[in-house]
Amino acid sequence: KAGVTQTPRYLIKTRGQQVTLSCSPISGHRSVSWYQQTPGQGLQFLFEYFSETQRNKGNFPGRFSGRQFSNSRSEMNVSTLELGDSALYLCASSFSSGGTSYNEQFFGPGTRLTVL
Amino acid sequence: SQKIEQNSEALNIQEGKTATLTCNYTNYSPAYLQWYRQDPGRGPVFLLLIRENEKEKRKERLKVTFDTTLKQSLFHITASQPADSATYLCALIRGNKLVFGAGTILRVKS
Numbered sequence: 001k002a003g004v005t006q007t008p009r010y011l012i013k014t015r016g017q018q019v020t021l022s023c024s025p026i027s028g029h030r031s032v033s034w035y036q037q038t039p040g041q042g043l044q045f046l047f048e049y050f051s052e053t054q055r056n057k058g059n060f061p062g063r064f065s066g067r068q069f070s071n072s073r074s075e076m077n078v079s080t081l082e083l084g085d086s087a088l089y090l091c092a093s094s095f096s097s098g099g100t101s102y103n104e105q106f107f108g109p110g111t112r113l114t115v116l
Numbered sequence: 117s118q119k120i121e122q123n124s125e126a127l128n129i130q131e132g133k134t135a136t137l138t139c140n141y142t143n144y145s146p147a148y149l150q151w152y153r154q155d156p157g158r159g160p161v162f163l164l165l166i167r168e169n170e171k172e173k174r175k176e177r178l179k180v181t182f183d184t185t186l187k188q189s190l191f192h193i194t195a196s197q198p199a200d201s202a203t204y205l206c207a208l209i210r211g212n213k214l215v216f217g218a219g220t221i222l223r224v225k226s
Binding site for chain 2: 033044045056103108109110
């Protein structure tokens with residue numbers, strides 16, 4: 001099976017712009033989670049989608065949003081970018097039967113976002 | 117508030133020795149705990165999951181213990197190799213969210 005793919009791999013934006021990141025999960029995985037990773041804060045949970053519905057949300061401002069499509073592909077959007085949004089954004093998929101238990105997460109390679 | 121603590125300093129060991137990494141948590145009783153490996157510039161890779169009713173779990177050279185009384189998990193790599201050098205993250209469920217520790221850098225020298 002192909003692994004989790006994320007596009008683009010690298011992105012440079014300026015403050016105030018918005019950005020959309022894409023994630024294609026492993027075939028058959030219906031749960032997609034997004035994380036932000038920075039040297040200072042480590043890996044932080046943004047949100048999780050399951051069957052096109054946001055199932056869980058982390059403690060991030062409303063500028064961070066996401067969605068999931070019927071084929072389980074997911075996108076994450078950050079509006080009005082700030083310098084502090086520079087980070088590695090990771091997407092992870094897992095096989096979830098519908099409950100909220102977390103099976104092993106399969107991570108993609110991430111998108112490195114730099115905000116200037 | 118709940119905290120997950122991993123060795124903040126890098127762990128340097130000699131090839132062939134056993135590496136032991138620690139994950140401590142407070143103010144919570146997770147049903148299970150996961151360990152991941154992360155190489156520079158890559159996403160984390162799942163290694164092991166251990167449930168609260170399991171004291172120990174093994175996979176090849178890896179061993180994880182889970183002490184719910186001490187609120188601690190230990191991750192062991194036996195017969196360590198330079199290829200084991202990476203950052204190791206522990207993660208546990210908190211309110212249906214997977215919460216990660218900051219990770220411990222392991223360096224295995226030949």
